[in-house]
Amino acid sequence: MHEDDIIARAAQFPLQHKLLLGIGDDAAVLAPQALPLVWTVDTLVENTHFLRAMPAAEIGWKALAVNLSDLAAMGATPLAALLSLSLPADLDPAWLQSFWQGLEAACTRYHVALAGGDSVRAREIQISLSLLGHSTRPVTRSGAKAGDLLVVSGAFGGAAAGLHCFKQGLDQPGLLRRHWHPLPRFEVAAALSQGCQQLAMLDTSDGLARSLQVLCEANALGCEVEGPLIPVEAGLAELAEAAVVRDWVLNGGEDFELLAAVDPAAAHWISTDPQLQIIGHLTQQTRQLIRYPDEVIELNGRDWGYQHFGDGALV
Amino acid sequence: MHEDDIIARAAQFPLQHKLLLGIGDDAAVLAPQALPLVWTVDTLVENTHFLRAMPAAEIGWKALAVNLSDLAAMGATPLAALLSLSLPADLDPAWLQSFWQGLEAACTRYHVALAGGDSVRAREIQISLSLLGHSTRPVTRSGAKAGDLLVVSGAFGGAAAGLHCFKQGLDQPGLLRRHWHPLPRFEVAAALSQGCQQLAMLDTSDGLARSLQVLCEANALGCEVEGPLIPVEAGLAELAEAAVVRDWVLNGGEDFELLAAVDPAAAHWISTDPQLQIIGHLTQQTRQLIRYPDEVIELNGRDWGYQHFGDGALV
Numbered sequence: 001m002h003e004d005d006i007i008a009r010a011a012q013f014p015l016q017h018k019l020l021l022g023i024g025d026d027a028a029v030l031a032p033q034a035l036p037l038v039w040t041v042d043t044l045v046e047n048t049h050f051l052r053a054m055p056a057a058e059i060g061w062k063a064l065a066v067n068l069s070d071l072a073a074m075g076a077t078p079l080a081a082l083l084s085l086s087l088p089a090d091l092d093p094a095w096l097q098s099f100w101q102g103l104e105a106a107c108t109r110y111h112v113a114l115a116g117g118d119s120v121r122a123r124e125i126q127i128s129l130s131l132l133g134h135s136t137r138p139v140t141r142s143g144a145k146a147g148d149l150l151v152v153s154g155a156f157g158g159a160a161a162g163l164h165c166f167k168q169g170l171d172q173p174g175l176l177r178r179h180w181h182p183l184p185r186f187e188v189a190a191a192l193s194q195g196c197q198q199l200a201m202l203d204t205s206d207g208l209a210r211s212l213q214v215l216c217e218a219n220a221l222g223c224e225v226e227g228p229l230i231p232v233e234a235g236l237a238e239l240a241e242a243a244v245v246r247d248w249v250l251n252g253g254e255d256f257e258l259l260a261a262v263d264p265a266a267a268h269w270i271s272t273d274p275q276l277q278i279i280g281h282l283t284q285q286t287r288q289l290i291r292y293p294d295e296v297i298e299l300n301g302r303d304w305g306y307q308h309f310g311d312g313a314l315v
Numbered sequence: 316m317h318e319d320d321i322i323a324r325a326a327q328f329p330l331q332h333k334l335l336l337g338i339g340d341d342a343a344v345l346a347p348q349a350l351p352l353v354w355t356v357d358t359l360v361e362n363t364h365f366l367r368a369m370p371a372a373e374i375g376w377k378a379l380a381v382n383l384s385d386l387a388a389m390g391a392t393p394l395a396a397l398l399s400l401s402l403p404a405d406l407d408p409a410w411l412q413s414f415w416q417g418l419e420a421a422c423t424r425y426h427v428a429l430a431g432g433d434s435v436r437a438r439e440i441q442i443s444l445s446l447l448g449h450s451t452r453p454v455t456r457s458g459a460k461a462g463d464l465l466v467v468s469g470a471f472g473g474a475a476a477g478l479h480c481f482k483q484g485l486d487q488p489g490l491l492r493r494h495w496h497p498l499p500r501f502e503v504a505a506a507l508s509q510g511c512q513q514l515a516m517l518d519t520s521d522g523l524a525r526s527l528q529v530l531c532e533a534n535a536l537g538c539e540v541e542g543p544l545i546p547v548e549a550g551l552a553e554l555a556e557a558a559v560v561r562d563w564v565l566n567g568g569e570d571f572e573l574l575a576a577v578d579p580a581a582a583h584w585i586s587t588d589p590q591l592q593i594i595g596h597l598t599q600q601t602r603q604l605i606r607y608p609d610e611v612i613e614l615n616g617r618d619w620g621y622q623h624f625g626d627g628a629l630v
Contacts, residue, residue: 122439141340
C-alpha cells in the first residue's frame with residue numbers, strides 16, 4: 001500500500017468540480033464563501049469506535065455521516081471534506097477498497113466533495129474526517145428559554161441494540177443498520193429552522209441523556225422529560241429486558257438524531273410531523289429530570305452517555 | 316482524563332474572537348470569507364512521526380507548524396485550526412499539559428484560532444490538525460515552464476541530522492530544534508509571491524528529492540540541479556560521512572522549506588535574498604537530474620523521500 005495509491009483513489013471521488021483545487025497539492029482550495037462557515041471534525045478509531053470485523057463500507061459511510069450529523073445540528077449545508085487516514089502496514093487491501101466505496105457513497109448521497117487529506121502509518125486504523133459547510137443562520141445549543149418544548153427526531157436505542165446484535169451474532173439487519181449506517185437529519189433540521197423563530201439544537205451522538213444535560217447546561221436551565229414520550233426503536237423489547245432497553249435509549253449513544261428546544265408556539269405543527277416528537281420542556285430551576293411511571297431519573301452531576309475516556313470503548 | 320477537561324483546556328486558547336462560534340458546540344463557525352479558502356490536514360502519529368520520549372511541547376508546536384508549512388507553500392494566510400486528538404488511557408497528564416503549551420505557543424505566534432475538535436481514546440497518541448487559511452492568489456505546484464529556475468529556501472538535512480542526534484543522545488540543540496521546531500516560511504513565500512509573476516511552489520516536507528520529483532511530474536518537465544548549490548545545514552560534516560549527509564539533504568525530509576519554480580527574470584533579486592538559493596532549472600526533457608562532481612543522480616521512477624508506508628517510520 002503506497003501513499004500515491006491512496007491519493008489516486010481519493011482523486012476518483014465525485015464532485016471535484018465544486019473545488020477550485022482538489023487532491024494533489026499542498027492544500028485544497030475552495031471558492032470564497034458568502035455565508036458563515038461551519039466546520040467540524042470527528043475521528044473513528046479501531047477498537048474504540050469500530051472493529052475491523054465490521055463491514056468496512058459501513059465504516060466509510062459512518063465516518064462521513066457522523067460529521068454530517070454535526071452539520072445538520074448546526075442548520076448547515078455541507079460543502080467538502082478533508083480526510084486523514086491512519087492505516088496499519090498489515091491492513092488487507094480489500095478492507096481499504098470497501099472503505100472507499102462506503103465513503104464515496106456517502107459523499108455522493110450528501111453532495112460532499114473530498115478535497116484532500118493525509119495518509120499515515122499507525123498501529124490501529126483511524127479515520128479522521130473534517131467537514132466544511134455553510135449556513136445562513138447557524139443554530140447553536142444556546143438561546144433557549146424556560147418553557148421551551150424539547151423535541152427529538154427519530155427513535156432511540158437502535159444503535160446500541162445494533163451493536164449488541166453484532167456482538168451476539170444476531171440476524172437483525174435493521175438494527176445493525178441503525179448502528180453503522182446513520183442518516184443525518186438534514187430534512188428535520190431544515191423543517192425546525194424554517195418553523196421556529198428561536199431554536200437551540202444539538203445532535204444526540206453521545207446519548208440522549210448526555211445531550212439533555214448539555215442542552216440544559218448551555219442555557220443554565222433544567223428540564224422535565226416524560227420518559228414514556230421518548231420514541232424507542234422498534235423491536236428492542238424482544239431483545240432485552242426493560243431496564244437494558246431504557247439504558248440503550250438514554251445512554252447508548254450513536255443514534256445521531258436531533259434534540260431541539262423550540263418555542264411552545266411551534267407545538268401544533270411539530271405534533272403533525274411524524275419525524276418529530278415532543279418529549280418535555282425546559283424549566284427555570286436547573287434540575288434535569290426524566291419521569292417514568294416507576295422512577296424519576298435525575299441527570300444532574302452524573303456522567304451520562306458515551307465517554308471516550310471512560311468505559312465506552314467497544315473492546 | 317475526561318473529555319470535558321480537554322474541551323475546557325482548548326477553550327483557553329487565544330484568538331477566540333476571530334471565530335463567530337468556537338469551542339463547545341456541534342461545530343465551529345467562522346465569518347464569511349471573501350477570498351478563496353485554503354484547507355489542509357496533517358497527522359502526527361506516535362512511533363511513526365514522533366516518540367513519546369520527545370518533548371511534548373515540541374510535538375504540539377510541530378503539529379501546527381507542519382500544516383502552516385502547507386499553507387505557506389500555497390501562498391495562504393492562516394485563519395483557524397481544528398484538532399482531533401487520540402489519546403491512550405494511560406497517558407501521563409503532564410505529557411498533555413506540555414503538548415497544550417507547545418500548540419498554544421504556535422497558535423499565538425502564527426495568529427491561528429483553535430476553533431474546536433474532537434478527542435478520542437486510542438492505543439497510540441495521534442494528533443490530527445486541520446487548518447483553514449485564505450489567499451488572494453493560491454500558489455499551486457503546476458504552471459511552471461522549461462527554463463524556470465529552481466529556488467529553495469533555507470538549508471537541508473537539518474531535520475534528519477536532528478533525529479540522528481536525538482537517537483544517539485548527542486547534545487546538539489540547534490539540530491534537535493531543526494527536527495522538532497519547524498518554522499513555516501511565510502516571509503519567503505510572500506517575497507516569492509510578490510516578486511514573481513508566475514510561480515509554482517510546494518514545501519519540502521517529504522524530502523528535497525521527492526519534492527523535485529513532484530514538481531517535475533506536476534509540470535511534465537524534467538530538471539537539472541547542481542548538487543553543490545543545494546544549501547546544507549551547518550555542522551553536518553562533523554556528524555557523519557559525506558554519503559550520509561547527502562542522504563539527509565536529499566532524502567531526510569521534514570525540513571519544511573520551500574521549493575519553487577520561477578521565471579529567470581527573477582534571478583537577480585533572488586540572488587540578493589540570503590534566504591533563497593537558486594539550485595538549478597526545469598528542462599523540456601523529463602529526466603530529473605542532480606549533478607554532483609562525483610556522481611549524477613537520476614530521480615525518475617524511484618521512491619524518494621519519506622514514504623509513510625515504506626520504511627520511514629521512526630521505530
